[in-house]
Amino acid sequence: MKRSRFWLAAALLCAGTTTFSSLSVAGETTSSPTLEVYRTPEGRDYAAVGLSLSQMAVKSRAPEQVLVLVDTSASQMGEYREQSISVVRELLSQLPEQTSAAVWAIDLSQTALTDSFETMTAEKVNSITAALNKRIPAGSTDLSGAVEASLKSFDTSKSSVIVYVGDGFSAANLIPETKMQELTNALAEKQTPFVSYALGSQVDMQLLGVLALRSGGFVLQDQVGQPVNETVAAINKAISTPVWYPSQVKVTEGIELYPNAALPLRSDRETIYLGKIDEETKNLSITLSDDNNNQIGFNVENYSTAAAGHPALRALWLRADQDKGLSVPTAGQVVLSSAKNQFELHVAGMLEAANSAAHAGKTKESVAISHALLQFDPSNKAATKLLDVRQVALLQDDSVVVPGEADEETPTVVPGENPDLEGRTDAPTDIEQDLIQRFKNRSKAAGEKLALEVNRAIEQARSIVQDDPDAAISLLKGMAGNVRIASDIDPDLKRNLERKLLDVTQQVRAQREQIRNNRIRFEQQLAETEARRRAIESMYLEEERLEQLIDQVRALLDDGFHGEPAAYAEAEAVAEAAVELVPFDGTATAAQFTAEAAGQLEDARYLRALRADRFLETLTQVEFSHVPFPDEPPIRYPAAPVWKALTERRSIWKSVDLKDDSAAERRIRAALEEETELQFVDTPLIDALGIIGELHNINIRLDVVTLDDEGISTDEPVNIFISGIRLKSALKIMLEQTPTPVELTWIVEDEVMKITTVLKAEEATETRVYPVTDLVIPVQQLGGGGGLLG
Numbered sequence: 001m002k003r004s005r006f007w008l009a010a011a012l013l014c015a016g017t018t019t020f021s022s023l024s025v026a027g028e029t030t031s032s033p034t035l036e037v038y039r040t041p042e043g044r045d046y047a048a049v050g051l052s053l054s055q056m057a058v059k060s061r062a063p064e065q066v067l068v069l070v071d072t073s074a075s076q077m078g079e080y081r082e083q084s085i086s087v088v089r090e091l092l093s094q095l096p097e098q099t100s101a102a103v104w105a106i107d108l109s110q111t112a113l114t115d116s117f118e119t120m121t122a123e124k125v126n127s128i129t130a131a132l133n134k135r136i137p138a139g140s141t142d143l144s145g146a147v148e149a150s151l152k153s154f155d156t157s158k159s160s161v162i163v164y165v166g167d168g169f170s171a172a173n174l175i176p177e178t179k180m181q182e183l184t185n186a187l188a189e190k191q192t193p194f195v196s197y198a199l200g201s202q203v204d205m206q207l208l209g210v211l212a213l214r215s216g217g218f219v220l221q222d223q224v225g226q227p228v229n230e231t232v233a234a235i236n237k238a239i240s241t242p243v244w245y246p247s248q249v250k251v252t253e254g255i256e257l258y259p260n261a262a263l264p265l266r267s268d269r270e271t272i273y274l275g276k277i278d279e280e281t282k283n284l285s286i287t288l289s290d291d292n293n294n295q296i297g298f299n300v301e302n303y304s305t306a307a308a309g310h311p312a313l314r315a316l317w318l319r320a321d322q323d324k325g326l327s328v329p330t331a332g333q334v335v336l337s338s339a340k341n342q343f344e345l346h347v348a349g350m351l352e353a354a355n356s357a358a359h360a361g362k363t364k365e366s367v368a369i370s371h372a373l374l375q376f377d378p379s380n381k382a383a384t385k386l387l388d389v390r391q392v393a394l395l396q397d398d399s400v401v402v403p404g405e406a407d408e409e410t411p412t413v414v415p416g417e418n419p420d421l422e423g424r425t426d427a428p429t430d431i432e433q434d435l436i437q438r439f440k441n442r443s444k445a446a447g448e449k450l451a452l453e454v455n456r457a458i459e460q461a462r463s464i465v466q467d468d469p470d471a472a473i474s475l476l477k478g479m480a481g482n483v484r485i486a487s488d489i490d491p492d493l494k495r496n497l498e499r500k501l502l503d504v505t506q507q508v509r510a511q512r513e514q515i516r517n518n519r520i521r522f523e524q525q526l527a528e529t530e531a532r533r534r535a536i537e538s539m540y541l542e543e544e545r546l547e548q549l550i551d552q553v554r555a556l557l558d559d560g561f562h563g564e565p566a567a568y569a570e571a572e573a574v575a576e577a578a579v580e581l582v583p584f585d586g587t588a589t590a591a592q593f594t595a596e597a598a599g600q601l602e603d604a605r606y607l608r609a610l611r612a613d614r615f616l617e618t619l620t621q622v623e624f625s626h627v628p629f630p631d632e633p634p635i636r637y638p639a640a641p642v643w644k645a646l647t648e649r650r651s652i653w654k655s656v657d658l659k660d661d662s663a664a665e666r667r668i669r670a671a672l673e674e675e676t677e678l679q680f681v682d683t684p685l686i687d688a689l690g691i692i693g694e695l696h697n698i699n700i701r702l703d704v705v706t707l708d709d710e711g712i713s714t715d716e717p718v719n720i721f722i723s724g725i726r727l728k729s730a731l732k733i734m735l736e737q738t739p740t741p742v743e744l745t746w747i748v749e750d751e752v753m754k755i756t757t758v759l760k761a762e763e764a765t766e767t768r769v770y771p772v773t774d775l776v777i778p779v780q781q782l783g784g785g786g787g788l789l790g
Helices: 006-010 079-094 122-134 143-153 177-189 205-215 228-240 312-322 333-359 363-376 381-390 430-464 469-485 491-561 566-581 586-625 640-649 663-672 685-696 704-709 727-737 758-763
Strands: 034-039 045-051 065-071 100-106 110-112 160-166 194-198 218-221 248-251 255-258 271-277 284-289 295-300 675-684 700-702 717-726 744-749 752-757
Touching: 034 312, 045 284, 045 295, 045 312, 065 079, 065 143, 079 100, 079 122, 079 160, 079 228, 100 122, 100 143, 110 143, 143 160, 143 177, 160 228, 177 205, 194 205, 194 228, 205 218, 205 333, 218 228, 218 333, 248 255, 255 312, 271 284, 271 312, 312 333, 333 363, 333 381, 363 381, 430 469, 430 491, 469 491, 491 566, 491 586, 566 586, 663 727, 663 744, 663 752, 675 685, 675 727, 685 700, 685 717, 685 727, 685 752, 704 752, 717 727, 727 744, 744 758, 752 758
Parallel strands: 065 100, 065 160, 160 194, 194 218, 700 752
Antiparallel strands: 034 045, 045 271, 100 110, 248 284, 255 271, 284 295, 675 717, 744 752
């Protein structure tokens, strides 16, 4: 929201312990409400009433739809980003099967990490986690747009819950009051709880609290050291807890209630109303009801016995009165505790400012701040005591407002703003002097105590600077912060302590730089030593490896010399490896030359011996050719009719398949040799083939898978007029004329004729056997008369 957030500090509600009358919803007992009342010094009462359902009256049920909004803006970095992803991963893994989930990453816009609402599986969870890890945290968050888009994404017939993981800041689109009213009304109307896990260095508990209070949701705050499984268990409990949505609220006359609307109730947290009670009103009664006549009644006859309330109730109610209760964030004790801390920090800051002004001699400014603090917190004793001491020069001035409760319509009169104001000139009274002396004594004691703490911190920092200089600097910074916020010590002592801590901090920083430089030099020396060690070790290993290779070359040469010629080639390969290991090394080069020379000499010796052996063998064959052979008995060849009959008898074995054709395949091959007549005009290919199959009594099928892969339709038009030729020629012509991206053909396979592509047909091969006797047996030339003619 576009407004100052200091009021959040006043938005503290402390749950009381007084037990009142029991409540009922449809006859079931509810938990006891809590009531606390803060009474101002003027006697005006501000009350906080906390209502919740009984754990026994409701049963947990898992929602049907869960939308997880993961804040991926620039504020979600480092450990917060890791925690966010871990929580989302564990949450999705633990969702029940009946719950469908979707995950959005939100910053300036919304990015869906799932297609829709779906059941989470391990694979899906890993995919979502990987997508979140890839996103770079950047920009700011438009939480308003994310919630609005979330409501539009749900199936209205199913129960739904929004789970938000982030810090709650909507810096990309600050939400005005009118827009906030529309969002909260839409969440309540659609009965969609907004459950948030507040995670970040700073979190906007006010915005998250408003959304949770109006929607029936829940706010969980990140706890340091809490295991992820415990965090996810708390989130699962929050989204599974039923919510009761009343439609009407009635309150006792004389009580101004905020929010003045029926708020949803849960069993795991309180829904807290704020009220301002008139002086005449003694009884307090609140009744919630829905359209089914279910009621929760709260009544106390004498609220004066209630627990004493916190001063923040008044500030919270005044802020709610300005926007008609829209800013009330009191959705349970988590938001309550956060608001309390913010309130006390704001009060402490104002008190420190007043003390600082007083120590600086700015008496009027200190009194003005003290009066403003008393208007914010009328019962603040520290501000009252500060006025007792610092208002010495202003006590007689009538323009100074006495500390007390300022009426909402009465403007504050601030001391120091009246230009006609003149300070006192007389000496302080004995009572005033006593007050001043007591203040000085307390200031001196506090200063001595703080100086002792500073000295101890300096000693401790110097003792650990050598081991952990960063921790020493952090310790000194922390102590400097304590000195800076100290408001009850002498200003000169405070400046001296700050200067002393600054000097020691600078010394420690110088030591840290020196330690870092020494560490860097030491690491450089270690790196250089390690490099030298590795170089020497590498040299030793290289020499050892070279020695092993030379020994292998020597052994292989010895094997070659003793009758293993192949060892020379192996020796040469090993010698080449030695040269590659240590180039230009004399030993390796000599080994390579020796191995290569020995191999060449061995090859020359072998070839010379082989040539001599082959020469002698050739001469032996010449001698064999001079031996005559007789032609007795002579060769008698059959008559010509016998040769012809033999040739015709073996014609069936001219071509032999290794596989046996079936009767259907033989019939198809016979039909291909038949004469045919084809007349088609724009006839689909599949129809034309069916007509041809019926005409020749064969089965023709299209290779649909192959044709689909090539983008060929079975309805390609066929146009052909042909007759008086064989079927296989007609099919070839018809397929060539068919307008297809690739050329078609036919094959005979699996007892059918298949129409497919040429490339597919080439893959279908058959093994054929042909008689090749004349190719492998040479015809011998007969000699002339057995040498008788010579």
